[in-house]
Amino acid sequence: MVELLYFPFYIGLLILVSPFFGYYMAFILNAKVLPGEGIFNRFLYSGDPTSQNAKQYLQSLFWFHLLGGGFLFLVLRYQNILPLNAMKIDGMDWDLALNTTISFITNTNWQAYSGESQLSNFSQMVGLTPQNFLSAGVGISVLAFVSRAIVSSSEQKFGNFWQDLFRSTFYILLPVSILVAILLISQGVIQTWNEPLSLLGTDTQPIPLGPAASQIAIKQIGTNGGGYFGVNSAHPFENPTPISNFIELFSILFIPASCVFLYGKITNSFRHAWVVFFIMLSLLILGFFAVFFSEWNHPGFWEGKETRFSLTESSLWLSATTAASNGSVNSMHDSYSPLAGGIAIFQMMLSEIIFGGVGTGMYGMVLFLILTVFLSGLMTGRTPEYFGKKIESYEIKWTLFGILAPTVCILIGTTITIFLNSGFTAKGPHALSQILYAFSSASGNNGSAFAGFSADTLWGNLSLGFCMLVGRFSVIYAVIMVAASLGGKITTKSSEGNFRLDTILFGILSFSVIVIVCGLSFFPVMALGPILEEIMIRSGIFF
Template sequence: MNEACYAIFYFCLLMFISPFAGYYMARILDAKTLPTERFVFSFLGKQLEGSQNAKDYLKSLFLFHILGGGFLFSILLFQNYLPLNPLQVKGLHWDLALNTAVSFITNTNWQAYSGESQLSYFSQMLGLTPQNFLSAGVGISVLAFVSRAVSSSQKKEFGNFWRDLYRSIFYILLPLSFLLAVLLMSQGVVQTFSPYASGVGFEGANVTIPLGPAASQIAIKQIGTNGGGFFGVNSAHPFENPTPLSNFLELFSILFLPAACVFLYGKIAGSFRHAWVIFFVMLSFLLLGWFVVYQSELTSSSVWEGKETRFNLTESSLWLSATSAASNGSVNSMHDSYSPLAGGVALFQIMLGEVIFGGVGAGMYGMFLFLILTVFLSGLMTGRTPEYSGKKIESYDIQWTLIGILAPTVCILIGSAITVLLDTGYSAKGPHALSQILYAFSSASGNNGSAFGGFTADTKWANLSLSICMLVGRFSTITSVILVASHLGGKITAEDGSGSFRTDTVLFGGLVFGILLIVAGLSFFPVIALGPVLEQILMNQGKLF
């Protein structure tokens, strides 16, 4: 398959399968009862019964994350006392353990460690992997709450967090991950509890060959848009991604559920046409970004630097575009080695708020805030009362919408500014150093998890500051969308009239596209000009950093 056919097949398959998957997810999440639920819920208490309002839903969600984060932090801190530790690795330092725990409960999977040399099998399998399921399940659950609220009229309760989470994991994420893990194992991805193997390298030195239960974690890292690799170099490692077929399966998994979540929202909210408009807005950003990345690399003199020769340029550039659009964070090539323009595209896609498909559930509920903002600004421009799904948009809704959109932006800019002033001595200088720092704080605040290689991640400042950004990026958005959606759900749904502003048209899609560019442009274009843009100009003049 040549490179053009590869890309066409990839996007056509995504457009064909996503609506069916979204429809299935909506049916699962809105079913009255499902097999095994009554049996399981009988052991877990009455909190699983009935529906919750926004306040109770958020209470359950925050309690769940506090308990899960504390449990994972303890495992990482004391892994040297736990079983399945063939290398006898020590427990992580407290700040690195905290950063890693925060990273995985927020679906960021930022890795300031190297998995095969610093984590035990126990930490990988029973610490990190469950959080991959849980954090992705939370994203789906929040989106289900928002979707129900948008389609409701004069209601205050829109689902139960614990029931939504259970259904998301056991009826959606677990079956898909099991299937993908089996397919990956068939391609040679390792899945074993055997100790690391030893051998002799080409130069005669003794080498250690890392093994482990990798396939099970890789499957959910891609399906759940987590991105945390079992090995330090992620999906560039031949034990994580050995063949062209494994590469396609993992690459397709990055966008599959995020795209399906658009149609999950459309099904529950009652408008598949609206979902298609949103889908094509996201797809347009992705295609434009990938085209720029591909063309920039095609004309670069160092086109193969940092890339696996096992994969062609389409496979590498498409992975970079997909992973930075979907808040996945996995890599099959090193983002730091791309041309400044290509790296700038990846950076800009994260800065948009991870709404170009975004994380599982998270991309669509993040886009929900931009839909509200688009309707509001359109109403101001035309003199109409702004309405979304028949609900009037009021000051309360806009205030929380702006908090959800701007809180991660503040973290990116302030965190980057302080880090530049600290002069912590990163490997790069000039505009490339700024790009590395910007990318790190954008990745953390956008819950992406990928990084430019020159950023020194495992320092106390980086571990703590990025942890704060991850928490703000995740929970400011979740809190905002739940409060806005709940407020809308409590209002009377007005009938569509001749003066109603339709949200299922090409015009509305164009407005959403424009609002995304304007918000990101006003926030980030000046600092991007000092980083990737300036570096590209200087590189064209023969000056490298």
């Protein structure tokens, strides 16, 4: 009975809480001044922060990532000479350190390493945890810029990157993470400075301990996903009880769902936000039921599953973590049936817009919404307008760039990896699924992987690192350029000839555009991977 109510309760709580927190975020990001903010303003500015145009905003974002990434790379490379390294762990090789650095500054948290055995406590706390906050804060900041720009009229400046980042981190992410960390500690998630334990009193099998709860909280809240332990939230020190499992699972989608209403509040389009929310929710529900019933019909796939959690809990986690750009796991995705694994891959191929990452899911969805308006205008003969702004060739070029750049990385990266015969251990269509999953995860800034894919090679580290950069910054650049262009146009009054954005019809059209665009891009390769494997397994052929 409890399992039957689990999914409806989860969805109901998400619908109930998200609008209120979205409005809170909008208030924080658009407030004139906040308590304690004066110290920050005096540190960077002589007075109030100056508003920035698109070019200035992007320059600030670039320098922030360059400096933060350089610091993290040095921490990972030379962790052997830094403090808080009780297990005497060596510094990372340069290519793995570069891959990990890119992974965390892009909010991907792809892990080509095992956290407890290859990272010191100093690297986890001082290197990775701040990036968990800051990369998520960047996503919220970009969404705030885009939201302000779209509804502005004949303006060029739409906020200050540093102020948006400060507010996102210290007034939104940090308080929620502290609360979640306390709740996780109450459930037995470890948060300690103690030395590693020794199994059965020996010194041959150390069991690492450390400040895990604090990192787990922000890895979930910030849709980062990088686990303190190698097996992520399948580890009993990281996720010990059904209650901790629900807290972590709800944290994956809580802020991404709230970002939809943040967008609605800033753009003053409450009904439009609900339409977008239910588009995302519909995709999530369809994905969950596809995974659940595929697993229900394949009861023999137990290897790699955490039996402490029910089928509903595991299926919902897989659906939520690949719908968002989270990447955390409470069971190994390589162990799922081919159809369930294929759903996970396809959700990542959707550019992580089924709620998606913190901020990133909503501003990625904006590109699909603009494409929907443009295509609808072509079909009906109406002038394509979004919030009273004409959609012209400039906006469509950048929109297609933002949508297609990650797609190109997925397909070309997969093709080259097959020719190089690099990283995959399986045979047949499952080998293709392993590679496809890896490049979809990197390009979608997700971070999870099929267990059989060996990513810690020179090609794996560099190619996946490149895809993470493209997946993150091509979308950011495109959506900022589109929003800034719209912000510079005069807002026209709505008329009977305009296409309404707050109707069920618009929701259906947007849903269709998302599925068709991604389906046409990826169906051939999906047919050769998870779909073919599903057919062959039903015929008794295994890999």
